[in-house]
Amino acid sequence: MSKPLPPKIILEEGIIPLYVEIQGPTTKRIIKMALDTGATFTMIPPEIARDIGHDPTLSKRRIEISTASSSVLVAILKVKSISCLGTKLKNVEVVCHSLPPESPVEGLLGLNFLVHLPTFIEFYQRIRPSI
């Protein structure tokens, strides 16, 4: 007898939006981000980086990110901490790039944060059991 299927998830928003706290050297912001298992890095708008005390234009580090439609060279910097779903990570690298204004979220919570979330670790171990 086959196992009953678990209840289907309905993603009404078409994404998984989460509140994320970004702490910088001067203050903090909470913004909504999309949980994005396709993003290597967490991505925040340059304006939010500026709000919390960074200047992305002065960042010496740049990285080329490959988006769904093109490649873009963007600043990468280290924020003091990122908190989400009860997990707080210190000294986290983020890339600075804005999502289109039609997006209801401002950033992407990428794999460099997700790999530290207990729920994601469990998910990963299930989809990659040989690792």
Added chain:
Amino acid sequence: MKVQEIETIRKQFHREWLLIALGKVDDSTTTPLTGRLMLHSPHRDEIYAKSKNYKKPALIVYSEDSFPKGYAAAF
């Protein structure tokens, strides 16, 4: 402006960006619970222009969680 529940503030607007001075936050989920509305605008840039000079903790959030009709996400 008075301190209100975040979801109460969000429901008052349709497709607008909100700048909210942070009140209580549920640390277990990072969910902001209360705050004081400082600015609302359909234009995100106007919110960023004001938040630039606000040095205390704040929430920037859109009033909706979904994309406009006809849009889908492919980040």
